[in-house]
Amino acid sequence: MKAICVFCGSSNGNDGRYKEAAKALGTFLARSGITLIYGGGTRGLMGEVAEAALRHQGRVVGIIPQFLKDREVAHNRLSELLVVDTMHTRKAKMYEAADGFIALPGGYGTYEELFEVLSWSRVGLHQKPIGLLNVEGFFDPLLHLLRHTVDSGFAAPEDLELIVSAEDVPTLYGQMNTFCRRRHS
Numbered sequence: 071m072k073a074i075c076v077f078c079g080s081s082n083g084n085d086g087r088y089k090e091a092a093k094a095l096g097t098f099l100a101r102s103g104i105t106l107i108y109g110g111g112t113r114g115l116m117g118e119v120a121e122a123a124l125r126h127q128g129r130v131v132g133i134i135p136q137f138l139k140d141r142e143v144a145h146n147r148l149s150e151l152l153v154v155d156t157m158h159t160r161k162a163k164m165y166e167a168a169d170g171f172i173a174l175p176g177g178y179g180t181y182e183e184l185f186e187v188l189s190w191s192r193v194g195l196h197q198k199p200i201g202l203l204n205v206e207g208f209f210d211p212l213l214h215l216l217r218h219t220v221d222s223g224f225a226a227p228e229d230l231e232l233i234v235s236a237e238d239v240p241t242l243y244g245q246m247n248t249f250c251r252r253r254h255s
Contacts, residue, residue: 071169071170071247071250072104072169073106073107073167073169074099074104074105074168074170075168075171076095076116076119076171076173077109077171077172077173077174077176077183077184078108078114078115078116078174079175079176079177079180080111080113080114080143080176081113081115082114082118085205085206087205087206088174088205088206088208089118091175091205091239094238094239095174095203095239096118096119096120096123097122098239098243100122100123100125101126102243104128105128105129105130105149105167106128106130107164107168108120108132109134109164110134110138110139110144110148110152111143111144111145113143115174115175115176117145119174120132124147129149129150130148130150131148131149131151131152131167132150132151132152133163133164134152134153134160135153135159135160136154139153164183165187168198169198170198170199170201170246171184171201172200173201173203174203181212188200188232188233191232192229197253199234199247199249200232201233201234201235201236201242201243201245202233202236202242203236203237203238204235204236204237205237213235216229216230217230234248
């Protein structure tokens with residue numbers, strides 16, 4: 071994977087470990103030579119992951135719609151900042167640029183982005199790995215919901231294999247690489 075798109079909150083949440091995980095992810099990507107693709111903002115976990123990658127000489131590409139840039143939330147020191155017209159265009163560009171996706175804790179926007187790439191994987195539009203950085207069990211309720219969806223007959227058991235989860239960055243990255251090898255063998 072040469073580029074990973076990170077979905078995460080534009081706030082830091084109420085647990086300092088979320089911020090530390092964002093920094094760890096940005097550092098890992100930069101040190102691994104992996105381009106960070108993200109929403110282009112400076113606030114919250116988005117800003118933390120980007121700053122960490124930049125501090126370690128990583129390549130960081132932000133993709134932001136004009137209306138958010140106008141609110142002065144765009145990061146101005148990125149390797150590249152793409153300004154687009156809509157949120158839909160933003161997501162399409164993020165998807166096109168990425169070889170995989172990682173979700174950190176976040177809010178509704180994070181979930182929306184995550185579920186879109188998950189549903190696209192389900193219908194065969196891509197075979198890119200999707201990972202959850204499950205900081206302090208943040209995504210445990212979501213993983214429970216996905217299992218409940220399967221148990222209730224709205225998804226197949228193998229659909230649970232479309233997403234991987236780990237509590238630390240190196241383990242998650244390893245699982246994503248295993249996913250890639252399985253899907254392309």
